[in-house]
Amino acid sequence: MINRLSTLYRLQMIDDELDQLEEMRGDLPAAVYDLKNQIDSIRNLVEQRQVEKDESRKKMIFNEDEIERHKADLVKFKSQLYQVRNNREYDALTKSIDKAEEEIVRLENENKALDLLIERLKAEVADVEPQLSTFQEELDIKESELKKIIEANEREEAKLTDKRSQVVSILKQGDYNQYMRVRKACNGKAIVTIDRSACTGCFNVVPPQRQLEIRQNKRLYNCESCGRLLVSPEISKEVKDSY
Numbered sequence: 001m002i003n004r005l006s007t008l009y010r011l012q013m014i015d016d017e018l019d020q021l022e023e024m025r026g027d028l029p030a031a032v033y034d035l036k037n038q039i040d041s042i043r044n045l046v047e048q049r050q051v052e053k054d055e056s057r058k059k060m061i062f063n064e065d066e067i068e069r070h071k072a073d074l075v076k077f078k079s080q081l082y083q084v085r086n087n088r089e090y091d092a093l094t095k096s097i098d099k100a101e102e103e104i105v106r107l108e109n110e111n112k113a114l115d116l117l118i119e120r121l122k123a124e125v126a127d128v129e130p131q132l133s134t135f136q137e138e139l140d141i142k143e144s145e146l147k148k149i150i151e152a153n154e155r156e157e158a159k160l161t162d163k164r165s166q167v168v169s170i171l172k173q174g175d176y177n178q179y180m181r182v183r184k185a186c187n188g189k190a191i192v193t194i195d196r197s198a199c200t201g202c203f204n205v206v207p208p209q210r211q212l213e214i215r216q217n218k219r220l221y222n223c224e225s226c227g228r229l230l231v232s233p234e235i236s237k238e239v240k241d242s243y
Ligand SMILES: [Zn+2]
Pocket: 199, 200, 201, 202, 203, 204, 223, 224, 225, 226, 227, 228
């Protein structure tokens, strides 16, 4: 049992060091993540507007062809007016002329609206595009800072990771799972010791009877206040001395 407890405590010490390395990165990883998201959303917006612009242009060209077609019809209908033989034919022709004229007006209005839309889309892109280069510059700076920190700690981190997997390999799966669960719940510190009768994780007093039990190193106890795993000061000292 003593081995199980000290192995867990050793794992905590390794994780503490890894956490410290992680902390040196500060808010850089989060900043890089945010900047990438912002750049992505601007790029998406620009792309969307581009698609909308292209579609509007296509529609305008289509409408222009339609207008030409209706205009040609009008010329034809108007020349036919001179050849009508009865009222029925005359009414049918004027109806066709009215319809073609209405269509031309409708299509011309639609194209005016599309033209305005294209201008608005262009303005929107012009608004956000300068931000893109600002964010990209910021991202480059943060990424290179982060890279420097990671590279500087690379060797140490690899050593620690290696050490960690060796320790994990000799731990019981259940102990490891419990450790990881508490570690996640307690902000990284899963296993602590007792100092001056208090849990060193939350500084609440551990009842004397429980302290005695913990000193026997016979099983894992949780702090009643914070839930962290507790080991005796002897185990803590032994692991620290040999670390
Ligand atoms: Zn505690």
